[in-house]
Amino acid sequence: MERPLTQHIHPDGTTRTLREYVTTGGYRSVQRLSSELAPKDLQRLVTDAGLRGRGGGGFLTGTKWSFVPMGVDAPKPKYIVANGDEMEPGTFKDRVLMEGDPHGLVEGMILAGYAIDAEVGYIFLRGEYHLSAQRLTEAIAEAYAAGYLGKPLPGTKFRFDLHLHASAGRYICGEETALINALEGKRAVPRAKPPFPQTVGLWGKPTVVQNVETLYNIPHIVNQGSDWYHRLSRTQDGGTKIYGISGRVANPGWWELPLGTTVREVLERYAGGMADGVRFRGLLPGGISTAFMTEEHLDLPLDFSSIPPEVGRLGTATMIVLDDHTCPVGFVLNLEKFFARESCGWCTPCREGLPWVARILMSFEDGRATKEDLSLLEMHTKWLAPGHTFCGLAPGAMAPLQSALKYFHDDFERHITTGGCPWSKKSSQHRIVV
Amino acid sequence: MLSEIERRELEDAVKHYPDKRGATIDALLTIQRRRGWISDDTLLEIAQFLEITVEDVDSVATFYNLVFRKPVGRHVAFVCDSISCWIKGCEQVQEQIKTLYQADLGQTSPDGRFTVLPIACLGHCERAPALMIDQDVYGDVTPEKIEQIVEKYK
Ligand code: FES
Numbered sequence: 001m002e003r004p005l006t007q008h009i010h011p012d013g014t015t016r017t018l019r020e021y022v023t024t025g026g027y028r029s030v031q032r033l034s035s036e037l038a039p040k041d042l043q044r045l046v047t048d049a050g051l052r053g054r055g056g057g058g059f060l061t062g063t064k065w066s067f068v069p070m071g072v073d074a075p076k077p078k079y080i081v082a083n084g085d086e087m088e089p090g091t092f093k094d095r096v097l098m099e100g101d102p103h104g105l106v107e108g109m110i111l112a113g114y115a116i117d118a119e120v121g122y123i124f125l126r127g128e129y130h131l132s133a134q135r136l137t138e139a140i141a142e143a144y145a146a147g148y149l150g151k152p153l154p155g156t157k158f159r160f161d162l163h164l165h166a167s168a169g170r171y172i173c174g175e176e177t178a179l180i181n182a183l184e185g186k187r188a189v190p191r192a193k194p195p196f197p198q199t200v201g202l203w204g205k206p207t208v209v210q211n212v213e214t215l216y217n218i219p220h221i222v223n224q225g226s227d228w229y230h231r232l233s234r235t236q237d238g239g240t241k242i243y244g245i246s247g248r249v250a251n252p253g254w255w256e257l258p259l260g261t262t263v264r265e266v267l268e269r270y271a272g273g274m275a276d277g278v279r280f281r282g283l284l285p286g287g288i289s290t291a292f293m294t295e296e297h298l299d300l301p302l303d304f305s306s307i308p309p310e311v312g313r314l315g316t317a318t319m320i321v322l323d324d325h326t327c328p329v330g331f332v333l334n335l336e337k338f339f340a341r342e343s344c345g346w347c348t349p350c351r352e353g354l355p356w357v358a359r360i361l362m363s364f365e366d367g368r369a370t371k372e373d374l375s376l377l378e379m380h381t382k383w384l385a386p387g388h389t390f391c392g393l394a395p396g397a398m399a400p401l402q403s404a405l406k407y408f409h410d411d412f413e414r415h416i417t418t419g420g421c422p423w424s425k426k427s428s429q430h431r432i433v434v
Numbered sequence: 435m436l437s438e439i440e441r442r443e444l445e446d447a448v449k450h451y452p453d454k455r456g457a458t459i460d461a462l463l464t465i466q467r468r469r470g471w472i473s474d475d476t477l478l479e480i481a482q483f484l485e486i487t488v489e490d491v492d493s494v495a496t497f498y499n500l501v502f503r504k505p506v507g508r509h510v511a512f513v514c515d516s517i518s519c520w521i522k523g524c525e526q527v528q529e530q531i532k533t534l535y536q537a538d539l540g541q542t543s544p545d546g547r548f549t550v551l552p553i554a555c556l557g558h559c560e561r562a563p564a565l566m567i568d569q570d571v572y573g574d575v576t577p578e579k580i581e582q583i584v585e586k587y588k
Contacts (some may be wrong), residue, residue: 062550086557087554087555087557089517089518089554089555089559090516090517090554090555090559091555091559092557092558092560093556095555095557095558096559113586126557127463127498127500128500128512128556128557128566128571129555129557130569130570150575165450165452165460166457166460166463167459167498167500168459168462168463168498168499168500169498169499169500169501169553169554169555170497170498182459183456184455184456185451185456185457185458185459185494186453186455186458186492186493186494187494187497188498195561203453203456244559244560245560246518246521246562247466247518247521247522247558248521248522252559252561252562253560287516288516304531319557320517320518320521320559322521326521328502329516330520331520331521334515334516334517334520335517336515338515338516338554341554342554344497362565369550385583427551
């Protein structure tokens with residue numbers, strides 16, 4: 001099984017220098033940029049490869065690029081931004097890549113910049129990733145010294161500058177228009193769309209924001225072609241995916257596997273099943289803005305097209321497992337408190353609705369909840385659904401709640417009938433300090 | 435007043451953006467690394483350097499949780515309280531820190547050694563519960579291990 005993204009990453013956690021990166025084929029794709037591979041050819045190649053955004057959206061990269069104005073009349077400069085604000089709880093895949101192989105991101109950025117004729121790139125990195133920041137800073141300096149950055153690339157007129165921006169917290173920065181505001185030195189509040197960033201983005205110029213893992217794929221597509229890229233995958237979309245798992249499983253971790261690997265394979269074969277003494281109850285497939293999956297969904301392929309919309313979506317493909325020693329209501333309360341805290345406060349439904357949801361869930365844990373609270377929760381899943389809020393944060397927050405109300409309804413009921421959390425004696429972890 | 439070194443660092447930060455305002459977050463973090471936190475006076479110095487209003491700088495400073503508008507201890511301990519760490523017992527970690535250093539979330543220990551803050555998922559969920567002290571991340575933290583981990587932060 002091929003693992004183009006991670007095969008060279010050192011198991012001991014040390015990083016790869018430019019020298020080592022080049023000996024394993026690093027920056028070879030950049031040398032291929034010339035009239036034989038013009039920007040539009042690169043766009044077509046990536047479209048043919050079926051590369052979809054790995055940050056959770058699953059949007060086709062080639063299509064995203066195609067919205068950018070090209071040609072001599074296009075606004076200048078254009079920007080390419082790597083979204084390395086990996087703050088989705090349960091998600092740690094981009095960190096693995098940036099720490100282990102920082103030059104892969106630099107190379108991916110150069111290619112993405114070339115594809116849309118953007119002269120400037122920013123890596124937007126979450127502030128807590130100090131090790132990634134240090135390693136990327138070194139990699140960028142090495143790439144400048146070697147002439148991959150800051151000078152026209154051989155055989156082309158294309159010159160690319162790359163900057164690292166270390167952020168200062170707040171989950172909402174992962175939303176692409178909020179990220180753009182943050183990069184401009186403002187509060188990370190999302191912007192109204194349209195206009196979309198591809199035409200009016202950073203400092204009003206055309207801007208493409210892409211997930212870190214997505215960018216790591218591009219050099220391999222250039223080197224080995226779209227047919228090879230499709231063969232890596234088990235489904236219609238190309239490539240591998242970094243899958244991860246956390247919670248009470250035997251062996252939490254991450255693995256680069258063919259896109260379309262099933263939940264069961266990751267859970268049983270790679271993570272070694274559940275930890276001793278606990279049973280599986282459900283999981284969030286990719287971060288906390290995705291809906292729960294249960295036993296009946298274990299054989300679904302984890303990709304962008306096999307999960308039916310009524311079940312949910314892939315998200316970041318780093319799973320969080322709920323076990324039978326953990327209270328599902330307490331689990332969801334933790335998520336909703338996170339969303340309430342991270343709401344940027346711009347629109348009323350999100351700013352007011354999420355704390356309300358968290359307080360209702362708390363009343364279940366405290367034994368104060370009644371039947372009406374259950375319907376109040378149900379109603380919030382509609383009031384905070386897509387279309388009612390300014391951005392996707394609150395609707396995302398409703399995905400785990402709505403599905404928990406469906407699959408763990410009895411557990412919610414039991415909190416009402418027993419007047420508190422049935423897990424409170426079994427496990428001291430249900431307690432929530434506010 | 436900004437020191438010579440601080441001024442040089444800010445000049446470097448500004449180079450990465452087409453306008454000075456772009457460097458607001460970098461400026462806040464850079465100065466905070468030297469001074470520990472962002473006081474009203476610091477805010478004004480940054481605003482003057484960036485040629486924007488003090489309100490603009492404060493609107494940013496109060497938005498981002500890694501910018502401190504209050505004094506903090508010599509070290510900051512960030513306890514991840516997101517879901518994977520919660521499942522694995524981050525609350526016991528918090529409790530133990532509180533017992534050992536008399537600092538609850540949002541507080542500084544009486545000896546000024548630690549400020550304890552909650553933090554969103556640190557991206558080390560496979561090794562939950564996770565804890566970050568200053569810039570160092572620790573995984574698989576148990577209440578028993580806390581004392582040993584924090585020993586080197588005096
Ligand atoms: S949930 Fe704590 S590190 Fe991810």
